[in-house]
Amino acid sequence: MASNTERNLIVLIIVVAANAFREAIRDRILYNLVIFALLVIASAILLKDLTDGQEGRTIVNIGLTAMLFFGVFISIFVGVGLVSKEIEKRTVYSIFSKPVRRSEFIIGKYLGLCLTLALNVAVMGMGLTLALAFVGSTTLAANIWPAIFLIFLELMVMTGVAMVFSTFSSPALSALLSFLVFVIGHLSSSLRDLGETLGSQVSKVVFDAIYFVLPNLSLFTFRTEAAAGLIPSANMLGYSALYAFLYIVVLLGIAVMVFQKRNFK
Amino acid sequence: MENIVEIEGLSKDYDVGFWRKRKVRALDDLSLNVKPGGIFGFLGGNGAGKTTTIKILMGLIFPTEGSAKILGSPIYDVKMRSRIGYCPENPYFYDYLTPLELLDYFGQLFGLDAAVRSSRSEQLLNAVGIEEIAWKRQLRKFSKGMQQRVGLAQALINEPEIVFLDEPMSGLDPVGRREIRELIAGLKAKGTSVFMSTHILSDVEALCDEVAILRKGKLFATGDLQELLSRDTGRRGFEVIASGLSPAAVAQIEALSKGAVVTGKPNGIAIEVENEESIEGILRTIRDNYGKLISVLPVKQSLEDLFIEKPDED
Structure with missing residues (x-):
């Protein structure tokens, strides 16, 4: 049974998360992005005549890619703003004078944005499913959800990355660094292979370090396979979820450690 | 309890400069005690170290040296924070919230029940002079003076034993200042201690029992206001x-x-x-x-x- 302190901690995290969710859903930019992503998905239907019977495949490819890129855009920009905006606008002053630990605040904010992302991904996923149903690809419509789940895991990792950067650097720099992590994170496996091929010990160490330190985002990539009607195995889903969970725990740990030591001048 | 706030040798250095960082002392060996039940005026000009001291007490910045206690507990004790209130200088709150939502959110952070949150929010918004028509208006549409009033209301949502007010009259018009002065006096009457930083001397003379004056980060004078004013200054009778x-x-x-x-x-x-x-x-x-x-x-x-x-x- 949870003790009073543990219960208070959980309640406080939920309260902070609920407010972060409310903040995100009241942000008009978020709606614009989701609407734009849905339009991109819908426009894939228009390509029906050009794809020679492959319309389902095209819609899945375009739809999942749009979902990932718009999702990452939200993760990075809203994730960076979650903490830095609080510091810049001095709203943290009122929060930390109340019985709220900095760790509770960080975790709550993170979970609030994850909840927002889950809602966005669900809305975009529904749009994609409807588009597939519209062109008669009902099997694909049912099979894309595991791939959408993998995208959601990737977005959760990227939100954590953005949050870590925002605890110690400016919003612009945090966004830039997060975007670099996103790009390199998708290439880290290939870079590691390149390091092996080059034969140099230095390049091997450097590319190995990148592979192990930065998130390996290729673990969450299943778009092409999903477009071909494939479903990720339970093992792949489980391993990716475990990797994401552990990586997020480490990221939040770093964010909390940095945030604990910050002076709010 | 002997003292409600105990400050011992508190100092704070800030790093300034981009390339060649150097230290600037904002607060220098401040020791101070505040008795319960009164209104304590914390005075000083701009840059005297008032806000730095309050921020250290609120756990927003860390002192370079020294320590402090509030209500007998170290300043980093999270539990103690449920017994205090704080209104920052020029407060700014989540502008996507209405005053009612803000007070409700902060009430939740204190673990207050929904019914208590609701009744206290309405009572406090009335007390600080926010008209009912504005209770459901987003804070982004509020003027500086109205934000200041909301700031005071949120500082009292938990019925604190001591409330820290950093320049509480800032941004208020003369009528607003009088209302807030009455509110602060009312807090004292109810037994709430007030620690108030300000440089508006008429407010201090009207409200404060004890004062401390800071000069360039150092304590210049402290004590009972009337005693300080009646001490021998060499002026004639x-x-x-x-x-x-x-x-x-x-x-x-x-x-x-x-x-x-x-x-x-x-x-x-x-x-x-x-x-x-x-x-x-x-x-x-x-x-x-x-x-x-x-x-x-x-x-x-x-x-x-x-x-x-x-x-x-x-």
């Missing part, structure tokens, strides 16, 4: 103010009371004398010269005198 006197009559007064200091005032002249015995002669001279007596008052140091007083040279 009484001041007579009169008008309608000719230069000859003024010269007569100067000759009569040796050592009196006569200065011009917009409404006449002021004569400062050391002892009560000189007053009778001065009053007679004013009467004989058809002058008009305006007032006779004992000379007291004003808070402004104390505020701008130069430190003793060692």
Whole structure:
């Protein structure tokens, strides 16, 4: 049974998360992005005549890619703003004078944005499913959800990355660094292979370090396979979820450690 | 409890400069005690270290040296924070929330029940003068003065034992200042201690029981306000103010009371004398010269005198 302190901690995290969710859903930019992503998905239907019977495949490819890129855009920009905006606008002053630990605040904010992302991904996923149903690809419509789940895991990792950067650097720099992590994170496996091929010990160490330190985002990539009607195995889903969970725990740990030591001048 | 706030040797250095960082001392070895139940005025000019001290007490910045306790607990004790309130200088809150939502959110952070949150929010918004029509309006549409009022309301949502107010009158118009002054006085009447930083001296004179004055990060004076104002400053005992006197009559007064200091005032002249015995002669001279007596008052140091007083040279 949870003790009073543990219960208070959980309640406080939920309260902070609920407010972060409310903040995100009241942000008009978020709606614009989701609407734009849905339009991109819908426009894939228009390509029906050009794809020679492959319309389902095209819609899945375009739809999942749009979902990932718009999702990452939200993760990075809203994730960076979650903490830095609080510091810049001095709203943290009122929060930390109340019985709220900095760790509770960080975790709550993170979970609030994850909840927002889950809602966005669900809305975009529904749009994609409807588009597939519209062109008669009902099997694909049912099979894309595991791939959408993998995208959601990737977005959760990227939100954590953005949050870590925002605890110690400016919003612009945090966004830039997060975007670099996103790009390199998708290439880290290939870079590691390149390091092996080059034969140099230095390049091997450097590319190995990148592979192990930065998130390996290729673990969450299943778009092409999903477009071909494939479903990720339970093992792949489980391993990716475990990797994401552990990586997020480490990221939040770093964010909390940095945030604990910050002076709010 | 002996003291509600105990500060011991608190110092804070800030790093300034981009390439070549150097340290600037914002607060220098501050030690201070605040008794419960009163209104404590924390005074000082711009950059004196008032906000730095309050931020350290609120756990927003870390001291370079020293320690502090609030309600007998170290300042980093999270549980203690459920017993205090804080309104920052020029407060800014989540602009996507309405005042009711903000107070409800902060009430949740204190673990208050929904019914308590709701009733206290309404009561506090009324008390700080936010009209009911604005309760459901997003804070982004609020003026600075209205944000200040919301700031005061949120600082009281948990019915704190002590409330820290950093420049609470900032951004308020004269009517608003009077309302907030009454609110602060009301807090004291209910037994809530108030720690208030300000440089508006009339507010301090009207409200505070005890004060501390900071100068360039150092404690310059502290104690009971009336005692500080009545301490010996080397100024004379009484001041007579009169008008309608000719230069000859003024010269007569100067000759009569040796050592009196006569200065011009917009409404006449002021004569400062050391002892009560000189007053009778001065009053007679004013009467004989058809002058008009305006007032006779004992000379007291004003808070402004104390505020701008130069430190003793060692």
